[in-house]
Amino acid sequence: MSDDELSRRSLLDLFREEAQTQTRTLSAGLLALESTPTDAPTLEACMRATHSLKGAARIVGLPEAVDVASAMEDCFVAAQHGDVTIDAAHIDALLVGIDLLLAAGDASAPSAREAIDDFVARLAGAGAAAAGSAAVSAAVSSAYPGQETADADDEFARSPDDDADTAAAAETASASALAVTDPSAARASQDRDRMLRVRAGTLDRLLGFAGQSLVESRRMRPFANNLLRVRRAQGEVLAALGQFHERHAPTLGAEARASLAGIREQLAALERQLSERFDDLDRIDRRGTQLAQRLYDEALQCRMRPFGDAVHAYPRIVRDLARSLGKRVRLSIEGETTQVDRDILEMLDAPLGHLLRNALDHGIEDPDTRRLAGKPEEARLTIEARHSAGKLLISVADDGAGVDLAALRRAIVARGLAQPDAVAAMSEPELLEFLLLPGFTMREHVTDVSGRGVGLDAVLNFAKAVHGIVRIESAAGRGMRVVLQLPLTLSVVRSLIVEVAGEAYAFPLAHVRRALRVPREAIEMLEGQQHIVHEGRPVGLVTARQLLGASGAAAHSDDVCVVLIGAGHGADQEAALYGIAVDRFAGEHTLAVQPLDTRLGKVRNVAAAALLEDGAVALIVDVEDMVTSVARLVREGQLAGVARGAQAAARERKRILVVEDSLTVRELERKLLEKRGYAVSVAVDGMDGWNTLRNGHFDLVITDVDMPRMDGIELVAMIRNDPQQRGVPVMIVSYKDREDDRRRGLDAGADYYLTKGSFHDEALLDAVNDLIGEAT
Structure with a gap:
């Protein structure tokens, strides 16, 4: 690819960015002119936007876009002179022009000369070309002193051989979009608002590094506290020497007193130095932590975008759809500056579009019906975004007729979703939940707008995907309101930290009902399952150790720590409620979410990971996946229980790990031990046995000698050299029956050596009983 081609592609990218910005200004201005067609500031803003686009299009060599922008500019100038009044016909035509400008900026879009000629003719036919070209040129020249119109300015003509002039012209055209009186203010504003493209993966990694730097900075504080304790201990030593000097100085010789005085002086000097270094360390710690926190906050803020970025096109969409339905609707957008996570923002378009279409087609009445009901003919539709109680609330509300509950009940019964008696007894919130079901619609006939049953269920699916909920409110004759309660960001989650088998896990608070x-x-x-009673209803109890695959016995206490979770939405929130028994609560923390490596695939019951303040890794629980796992365990009858009371805890079965590469011998030993009442786990070789032992708690290890990867002697040696496992009794069961073999095993640290040649059921069980006693 030649340099000229690369330069042109770069300029096209710049033009597309400018077109997005300027057409947004034009769309908002045109919708405002529909109600106030002679508003001078709005006309001026629209004219400036089209003028900037015309110049930019001339730079990058888009003659079709130049023609469109020129025709639109002529229309606005004529309106400024009073020669044309912007009416609905003009606005319809000008909105088409906006679409053509955006299409012209798309390098992949084909040339549409015929469509552009039709647009220019349509705009002229509406009377937009009343102003003469001389008047237009004069008006534009007066609006932009020192510049000529792009139609007459030969300096805007791009020479393929002059890249420097092209870049300068591009900068001039971009700056025109920020037209202000003071050139220096324009440059400052441009630098401040300049946008850069950054890949999403790069931004995610930056946030991850910022989180790690924050964690690392907080490690300095424990070190400083330890240093402070050393400083205090040194002070105590110095004080003790002083007391010794006061008590025993008379009994000491001159030389001893001089030596003691020298030691005290040296210690005092060291204490001063240590005090100074500690003060320096304290300052470094505070500054480092503050800078790391600011870096993390700024990196997190980079993921946030204003809500207005997602809704700028909706006023025009609502206008066009309302006109096609014969309705008059004014859309209000509140909270455009509300900051929203960029991932959530990119997903909002479809659900908000469904909600707007639903309100326009189902809720808002036509002007005649509204007038007979005593309402203004022009309906009001509102989109609002705001932060509340650590959540992002997005609502779509209208002042239409609201939901016809009688018609809703008939639709529920007609579709066989519930029996008539049950429907008649349902509350209004319960009835409104049916609107969220897939395929549900109250329309009898399919139209271009609705009736297919695809709409609010898509809104619910979006809310579930981002761990939010949907709430519907309706008032007969006064309107309907749909509220999306979403997390502020997908990058940070407020979580309850718990400990399970010595590991930290995080339960997102959005799914924690109670702890x-x-x-x-x-x-x-x-019914064969453990339950607790919460607020008068039984709640199934499941151990987190079983769900997360953690082994070992939990420490017993008088109470059990339980996290109540649920995956329901709306009125069915209580339908799926479970108690997850964990080992310990470790408090609430705000965590920076770090996705798991994609090579791991989907890890069951785990959604992501995060770093705690002490640098430890916490896995963030996937609550919905966990609820599904609980349901599967219930169906299969495999739920493990929680020990009830001190006596039950004392009767917990002792656990034995059998390490044996022979399937026959391994299964024989397992069955013998389980029949006697022991809990048995198995491993296929020494390495597998070592990993299993480290991840769980066992009362005894039974191992063979000759095994792949790691033999039994090596396994025994590793157990005896490990501080946490060295106390576990080990029995060797082997075909090697020579005294040398037996001595080698016992010398490695085995507690018992049993040969398979003399192996029989009772010999093995007696040996196990000798080492660890009965199973309970």
């Missing part, structure tokens, strides 16, 4: 401590004696059995 409570339950006495073990309060755990009840109901």
